[in-house]
Amino acid sequence: MLTELRVRDLAVIADVTLPLQPGLNVLTGETGAGKSMLVDALALLLGERASADIVRPGAEKTVIEALFGDDTVLKREVTREGRSRVWINGSPATVGMLAEIGATLVDLHGQHETQSLLKADAQRDMLDAYAGAQVERVAVRDAHQRLRDLEQREAELANRQDEVRRKADYLRHVVQEIEKAAPKVGEDDALETEAKRLAHADELGRLARELETTVDATGSSLSRAHKILAGLVKVDASVAKWQELLDAASANAQELVEVARDYASQIESDPARLAAVEQRRDLLFRLQQKYGPSIPDILATRDSSARELELLDTADLDLSNLAETRAKAATEFGQACAALTTKRTAAAKNLSQAVNELLPALGMADGRFDASFSPLLSPKGDGAEAVVFQVTLNVGMEARPLARVASGGELSRLMLALKVVLSAHDAVPTLVFDEVDQGIGGEVGVRVGEALARVADGDRQALVITHLPQIAVYADHHLVVAKGKKSGVATSDVEVVEGEGRVKEIARMLGDADMETALRHAAELLRTASAKSASRSAAPSPRGSARRSR
Numbered sequence: 033m034l035t036e037l038r039v040r041d042l043a044v045i046a047d048v049t050l051p052l053q054p055g056l057n058v059l060t061g062e063t064g065a066g067k068s069m070l071v072d073a074l075a076l077l078l079g080e081r082a083s084a085d086i087v088r089p090g091a092e093k094t095v096i097e098a099l100f101g102d103d104t105v106l107k108r109e110v111t112r113e114g115r116s117r118v119w120i121n122g123s124p125a126t127v128g129m130l131a132e133i134g135a136t137l138v139d140l141h142g143q144h145e146t147q148s149l150l151k152a153d154a155q156r157d158m159l160d161a162y163a164g165a166q167v168e169r170v171a172v173r174d175a176h177q178r179l180r181d182l183e184q185r186e187a188e189l190a191n192r193q194d195e196v197r198r199k200a201d202y203l204r205h206v207v208q209e210i211e212k213a214a215p216k217v218g219e220d221d222a223l224e225t226e227a228k229r230l231a232h233a234d235e236l237g238r239l240a241r242e243l244e245t246t247v248d249a250t251g252s253s254l255s256r257a258h259k260i261l262a263g264l265v266k267v268d269a270s271v272a273k274w275q276e277l278l279d280a281a282s283a284n285a286q287e288l289v290e291v292a293r294d295y296a297s298q299i300e301s302d303p304a305r306l307a308a309v310e311q312r313r314d315l316l317f318r319l320q321q322k323y324g325p326s327i328p329d330i331l332a333t334r335d336s337s338a339r340e341l342e343l344l345d346t347a348d349l350d351l352s353n354l355a356e357t358r359a360k361a362a363t364e365f366g367q368a369c370a371a372l373t374t375k376r377t378a379a380a381k382n383l384s385q386a387v388n389e390l391l392p393a394l395g396m397a398d399g400r401f402d403a404s405f406s407p408l409l410s411p412k413g414d415g416a417e418a419v420v421f422q423v424t425l426n427v428g429m430e431a432r433p434l435a436r437v438a439s440g441g442e443l444s445r446l447m448l449a450l451k452v453v454l455s456a457h458d459a460v461p462t463l464v465f466d467e468v469d470q471g472i473g474g475e476v477g478v479r480v481g482e483a484l485a486r487v488a489d490g491d492r493q494a495l496v497i498t499h500l501p502q503i504a505v506y507a508d509h510h511l512v513v514a515k516g517k518k519s520g521v522a523t524s525d526v527e528v529v530e531g532e533g534r535v536k537e538i539a540r541m542l543g544d545a546d547m548e549t550a551l552r553h554a555a556e557l558l559r560t561a562s563a564k565s566a567s568r569s570a571a572p573s574p575r576g577s578a579r580r581s582r
Contacts, residue, residue: 441470
């Protein structure tokens with residue numbers, strides 16, 4: 033709930049803090065004292081468009097802060113140039129984010145357009161909550177998602193099938209060309225090595241024979257080395273370990289002679305083989321250019337093309353199975369929508385009846401509310417119809433959507449009637465009514481006050497700006513706005529009134545020239561309202577909580 037609202041340098045407001053409480057908070061004061069300015073401040077804090085002319089003369093910016101509960105702080109600054117800055121719990125944010133979170137915290141009814149019940153989605157959600165249709169809503173949402181998933185899979189498979197069909201000849205050519213060539217991984221490197229060997233066969237043979245001859249000639253030198261080492265060992269036995277090195281050199285030299293001889297014997301010029309190798313390399317090069325760059329890539333292209341061709345053989349069966357499954361899902365979706373529509377229809381009738389029973393007592397004897405449906409051409413995840421709250425304000429007038437009814441007292445009282453009926457299903461904790469008393473008085477004012485008290489029962493909070501004492505006497509928390517002067521500039525201040533101070537304020541609102549009579553009348557109104565509150569407290573409220581005594 034809204035715990036505290038602080039407004040600085042907004043029009044006639046210099047620095048005002050509104051301490052608010054659960055239940056019914058009433059804001060009263062002389063005309064022009066700045067009551068509606070406080071609601072304007074709250075509207076700005078809920079994301080309403082700001083203009084530079086709201087900044088108090090002599091100030092650089094308007095600052096509005098609100099504390100909700102114990103842990104949510106919203107803040108907005110508007111500079112003289114019209115620029116806005118926003119914070120949510122101390123972190124910079126956007127006006128859009130402010131509006132989004134504000135919509136879950138406050139419903140504002142009056143000249144501002146922030147009230148959630150004007151939005152089609154909120155009307156649908158509220159009706160469904162009133163109908164107790166949570167299970168049916170989830171069933172519709174899930175069935176719709178299943179149907180959409182199946183439709184998407186079916187469309188994707190059909191598109192893939194069409195695509196494969198269009199390029200089937202090309203895919204067959206790819207598979208056949210690669211399979212005919214039968215490339216092997218590593219084959220290109222082996223062919224490159226063989227091609228170089230064949231191209232330089234004469235030179236390779238000559239060099240290998242020369243190497244053989246040269247190394248073989250070292251054999252006599254190594255024999256001489258053995259004799260010299262034997263002489264060294266006779267004089268110094270410590271060099272005997274060199275014998276292993278010399279033996280290894282002799283063995284390696286002999287092995288090198290043999291391998292060089294074998295290599296030379298195998299090297300021979302073969303122009304036919306070289307031509308065949310180059311032809312094979314050219315074939316692999318073309319495949320690499322088309323499907324490569326490597327042989328593994330070529331083989332992967334063959335495999336993927338083959339799999340796509342397989343789709344032509346399996347897609348018809350898969351599409352047939354998908355179509356059957358989709359048809360079943362569409363039937364289930366239709367059944368889920370029908371069940372939700374049935375609940376909505378019954379709830380709409382009951383809701384309309386309950387609201388219409390309240391309207392005469394709220395000064396709208398000719399008003400009529402109707403929760404109607406508009407079937408959708410294509411059902412969606414929230415059902416087969418759009419929910420529209422419609423209202424007729426005067427006899428002979430046609431019903432109009434709630435969102436198109438001009439704002440003012442009648443709309444505020446219509447909203448109040450809806451809130452009374454829907455209070456157990458409305459998650460927004462704070463309600464603000466700015467023009468609910470417009471054009472009414474007497475007994476109707478009393479009924480509006482009682483309705484406001486009902487709406488603010490239990491875990492709900494309402495803030496009402498009113499000129500009617502019949503409404504003000506039902507307050508749990510009464511604040512008075514007064515205008516004075518500060519540094520030569522008109523300034524509004526707020527004071528919480530209780531006891532005798534509250535009696536005096538109610539007396540002022542009565543407008544009786546005889547102050548003694550007005551005070552007695554005010555005290556009597558307060559006693560009557562308190563007695564009615566006590567009577568309501570004796571029985572459980574619609575939400576199962578007791579009404580607080582005033």
